[in-house]
Amino acid sequence: MTPATVGSSDPRPLVVHVLYRFDVGGLENGVVNLINRMPREAYRHAVVSLTGITDFSRRIARDDVELIALDKPPGHAVHLYPRLFRLFRRLRPAIVHTRNLAALEVSVPAWAAGVPVRIHGEHGRDVDDLDGSNRKYQWVRRIYRPFVTHYIALSRDLEDYLTQRVGLPAARVAQIYNGVDVRRFRPAGARQPIPGCPFAGEDCWLIGTVGRMQAVKDQTLLARAFIRALELAPALRARLRLAMIGDGPLRGQAQALLEAAGVAHLAWLPGERDDVADVLRGLDGFVLPSLAEGISNTILEAMASGLPVIATAVGGNGELLTPEGFGKSLAPERPGESPAAEAPGARFGALVPAADVEAMARAIVRQASAPEAAREQGRAGRAAAERRFSLEAMERRYRTLYDELLGAAAERGRWNGSGARRQTGEDSR
Numbered sequence: 439m440t441p442a443t444v445g446s447s448d449p450r451p452l453v454v455h456v457l458y459r460f461d462v463g464g465l466e467n468g469v470v471n472l473i474n475r476m477p478r479e480a481y482r483h484a485v486v487s488l489t490g491i492t493d494f495s496r497r498i499a500r501d502d503v504e505l506i507a508l509d510k511p512p513g514h515a516v517h518l519y520p521r522l523f524r525l526f527r528r529l530r531p532a533i534v535h536t537r538n539l540a541a542l543e544v545s546v547p548a549w550a551a552g553v554p555v556r557i558h559g560e561h562g563r564d565v566d567d568l569d570g571s572n573r574k575y576q577w578v579r580r581i582y583r584p585f586v587t588h589y590i591a592l593s594r595d596l597e598d599y600l601t602q603r604v605g606l607p608a609a610r611v612a613q614i615y616n617g618v619d620v621r622r623f624r625p626a627g628a629r630q631p632i633p634g635c636p637f638a639g640e641d642c643w644l645i646g647t648v649g650r651m652q653a654v655k656d657q658t659l660l661a662r663a664f665i666r667a668l669e670l671a672p673a674l675r676a677r678l679r680l681a682m683i684g685d686g687p688l689r690g691q692a693q694a695l696l697e698a699a700g701v702a703h704l705a706w707l708p709g710e711r712d713d714v715a716d717v718l719r720g721l722d723g724f725v726l727p728s729l730a731e732g733i734s735n736t737i738l739e740a741m742a743s744g745l746p747v748i749a750t751a752v753g754g755n756g757e758l759l760t761p762e763g764f765g766k767s768l769a770p771e772r773p774g775e776s777p778a779a780e781a782p783g784a785r786f787g788a789l790v791p792a793a794d795v796e797a798m799a800r801a802i803v804r805q806a807s808a809p810e811a812a813r814e815q816g817r818a819g820r821a822a823a824e825r826r827f828s829l830e831a832m833e834r835r836y837r838t839l840y841d842e843l844l845g846a847a848a849e850r851g852r853w854n855g856s857g858a859r860r861q862t863g864e865d866s867r
Contacts (some may be wrong), residue, residue, distance in 0.1 A: 449855070451532035451844060452482045458540035460487040460505070462494050462710070463650060464735035465537055465561045468592075468616050474499045475617075475833040481840065484529060486522075488515060488541060504529075519547045526551035532844055532853060537561055539575060545585040554847040555840075558582075559590040560600060562732025562753060565654040568792075569730075570599045579604045588843055590614055592733040593754025612839055615757075617832030618738035620824050622715050625744030625816070632720035633713070635706055637679040643806040644679045645723040645748075648714055648736050651686030656750075659727040659793060661692040665699040666799035671807065678806050680705040683717055718743040723805050723812060729792050731755055738827050741819035746812040747787030748801045750794075759786045761822065786819035 455469050473483045474497075484504040485495070491507045498505075506525070510518055526534065526548055534548040537559040545556045567575050579600075589611045591597035597613040600606045631638040645664075649655050664680045671678075682692060682705065689707060696702040711717055718724070724740035724747045731753035738758065740747050749755045788805070790797040805812045847853035 448482060450479065450482045451840075451855075452484060452529060453533045453535055453840065454484045454486055454526070454529060454531040456486045456488070456534060456536040456541045456544045458487070458538065459489045460485055460491040460495055460507075462492070464616075464732075466494060467497075467735055468561070469537070470494075470497045471617060471619070471829055472833060472836055473503060475829050476837060478502070480837055481532075484531070486525070486544075488518070488544070515543055519550075522547035523551050526553055533557060533840060535559065539578065542579065542582050542586075545582055549585040552852075554853040555843045556585060556587045557590060557839075557843070558586045558588075559592070560596045560732065561592050562596070563654075563730040565652075565729060567730075568654075568752070570603055576604050586610075587847075588612065588839070590839070592616060593757055595753050595757070596732055612835075614832065614835045614839070615754075615827055616733045616735055616738060617829035618735070618742045618823055618827050619829050620742045620820075623718065623739045623742035623823075624715075625820055626719040629722055630716070630719050632681070632717050634708055635681060635720060637681070637706065642677045642679045643674075643722045643809060644681060644720070645725055645802060645805070646681035646683060646717070646721045647725050647727065648683040648711075648717065648739075649726075649728075651682075651684045651688035651692070653688070654729050655684075655686075655688070656727045656729045656793065657682055657684070657688045658691050658695060659795060659798065660725050661695045661705075662795045663725075663727070663798035663802060664705065665695065665701055666795055667802040667806070668701060668704075670799055671803045674803065674806055675701075675704070678704070678802070681717070681721065682707045683709075683711050683714070685710040714739065715743070718745060721745055722809070723748065723802075723816075724787075725798070725802070726750065726755065727792075727798065728752060728755075733758065738823060741786060741816075741827075742823040744813075744816040744820040746805060746815035747819065748798065748805065749787065749789060750792040750798075751789040752792050756789055758827075759789060759819075761785055786815050786822060 460466055486506045488508050488510045491505050495505055508518060522544060531553055533555040534553045535557045536542055536544050538561050542558055548556050563570060589600055589606060591600055591611055591613045594613055597611055600611050601608050637644050647660055651657050668675050693707055696705045718740060724745040726734055726737055726749040728750055733754040737747055737749060747759055788801040790801050844853055
């Protein structure tokens with residue numbers, strides 16, 4: 439990538455996307471999709487990573503995107519404020535778009551540098567705040583509220599969190615779903631072999647998951663549920679198989695569980711892959727065992743690939759898997775409460791409680807025992823992905839919001855169409 443065209447002489451407004459780390463992940467994939475899909479004539483883009491930037495950045499298809507890594511050590515970023523202030527004064531962005539709590543504090547130097555619009559996106563929760571009840575994190579978000587112009591929640595669950603628990607005005611929160619590339623992620627006429635995978639026979643039912651193997655994704659739950667499913671239905675040992683794609687701390691733990699149960703030969707854990715679309719076309723069903731989610735890109739990709747989905751009833755998962763989008767009714771209202779084991783309207787798959795081995799195992803058995811019904815769920819999910827979650831719809835909503843916020847900034851004299859303007863003492867909203 440080259441910064442040559444990211445100067446202030448370019449008349450297109452610049453959006454600076456700020457992330458904690460630019461690496462493989464759903465949040466980062468959403469940023470890449472937005473940059474690649476947005477028309478060049480509409481906005482310029484730059485990406486600032488508070489820590490590092492990996493080869494994942496090669497997925498950006500444009501040649502006019504500046505990539506900046508700040509190599510921040512662990513802890514608060516206040517010592518980076520002067521550097522960020524100078525960076526924003528050099529770039530003169532129209533919009534600084536931070537994502538998730540780790541990047542929220544960047545709204546302060548952006549405000550100080552006179553950036554007209556500061557947007558903050560909430561993409562999901564981590565293992566430290568699975569249900570959004572952590573009062574410290576709510577308090578931190580309130581502290582930074584004066585420096586943020588507008589918020590974006592990726593799910594209605596996160597929208598409710600911002601408006602009801604954090605206490606933001608609803609008028610300052612937009613809800614925008616992620617989109618999925620329905621041309622890249624598409625069904626196969628028949629399950630296709632996955633390169634390197636030992637399970638290619640037409641007689642097997644291959645379930646799988648894709649994602650970073652970290653605590654919040656809870657892949658060890660899937661390993662335990664797979665073992666339990668074979669105990670509940672011993673006849674499935676002849677054809678039920680498991681693929682777990684991804685790398686991280688839980689990969690070794692999942693492998694050890696499978697080996698201890700004597701079923702490691704029925705599972706395949708190849709590590710990280712860069713051919714996820716092809717991998718999904720080689721599965722019969724997709725499973726997401728996460729403890730927390732915002733809007734899962736992998737569920738969207740599985741739906742677009744025509745796969746029936748088994749997912750935990752957390753975050754926005756139910757909003758994706760039900761035509762009515764009533765996922766937020768499945769989330770516990772208070773810590774300790776359990777959501778319903780399966781939503782009656784989950785037509786694109788099954789929703790099960792988080793961390794519930796038995797419920798997930800029974801959902802796996804049901805799916806593998808009724809393959810044609812599962813395939814019908816997959817076909818319905820594909821239609822929903824095309825109708826509700828296209829990349830074009832996502833890009834259009836972001837661009838419309840950017841346009842509206844910049845228009846409002848121009849009316850208040852904070853944006854003249856050519857660069858950042860210093861504020862005049864008035865708060866952001």
